[in-house]
Amino acid sequence: MKELGPDPNKIFPNENIPSICYIKNVITRPNIIVGDYTYYSDDEGAENFESHVTHHYDFNGDRLIIGKFCAIAKGVEFVMNGANHRMNSVTTYPFNIMGHGWEKATPSLEDLPLKGDTVVGNDVWIGQNVTIMPGVHIGDGAIIGANSVVAKDVEPYAVVAGNPIKVIRKRFDEDTIEYLLNLKWWDWSKEKIFENLEILCSGDLSKIKSL
Numbered sequence: 482m483k484e485l486g487p488d489p490n491k492i493f494p495n496e497n498i499p500s501i502c503y504i505k506n507v508i509t510r511p512n513i514i515v516g517d518y519t520y521y522s523d524d525e526g527a528e529n530f531e532s533h534v535t536h537h538y539d540f541n542g543d544r545l546i547i548g549k550f551c552a553i554a555k556g557v558e559f560v561m562n563g564a565n566h567r568m569n570s571v572t573t574y575p576f577n578i579m580g581h582g583w584e585k586a587t588p589s590l591e592d593l594p595l596k597g598d599t600v601v602g603n604d605v606w607i608g609q610n611v612t613i614m615p616g617v618h619i620g621d622g623a624i625i626g627a628n629s630v631v632a633k634d635v636e637p638y639a640v641v642a643g644n645p646i647k648v649i650r651k652r653f654d655e656d657t658i659e660y661l662l663n664l665k666w667w668d669w670s671k672e673k674i675f676e677n678l679e680i681l682c683s684g685d686l687s688k689i690k691s692l
Contacts (some may be wrong), residue, residue: 485675487515493527501652502527512539516549516603516667523555536563541595543615548603549667554627556610559599565615567592602637603667621662622652637662657686664692 488496492506500522505515507528508537521530534545535558547553566573567588579585596616601607605619608627619625619635626642626649635641638652638661651658666674666681674681680688 494518494520500524500527502530504530504553507531510534510537512537512544514546515547516551518527518549519547519551519553521553521555522558525555527555533557534559534561537561538563541593543595544598545601546598547601548605548621550603551601551605551607553607554609555598557607557611558581560612560614561599562593562595562597562615565596567596568594603665621667621674622658626653643652653686657690660690664676664689 489503490506492502493499494501494503503517504519504521505517507530508515510531513531513534521527521533524530527552530553533556535546535625537543537559538561541562545559545561556605561639566575569592575620575690576583577585596614599613600618601613602621604617604622605625606623607613607625608629610628611625612630613619613625614630617631620637620639622638623635623642623648625631625635626640628644629642629646630644631641632645635646636651637649638658640649640652641647642649653661666677669677677692680692683689
């Protein structure tokens, strides 16, 4: 039987490159949801992706949602809502987590500046040592430059970098971006993706618009 690409249900898609793993197959937390073929690359243990999702507590109810075919480089950190302290009181100090009677000052969820789910679209490339703050939404096809701090939403097919991030440019013109967002190639069957690999990887954008 002809191979149509790597098995999305394996931890390591290429046994010869153990620094790359498919994230969805190493997730243990129900509040992290990752699509097929999205990988994390780290030569110090790619399968330890969850350790890069910090301050993620069940009682906050926030989720990390990552789409399909994303490429995530080593050193990324997804800072979740548990990192936030209340800011509408005299002090931001979290007395309650220290115990010994101080838990009487435990804030309600309504008192915390919760930002909701963190969502990464499909076909997103995240460079090395990027920090993504709580509640950020990153659009399909975006590129996040190395060492960036993402504290606001990123539009589809935007290239951003810096601390805080700034838009460097859009990858394509608006008509092409609209076409790709409607095309949703990441939802194709593995057979259709295999048949159109050369087109997906071509710099000649007229080819993709012929589909």
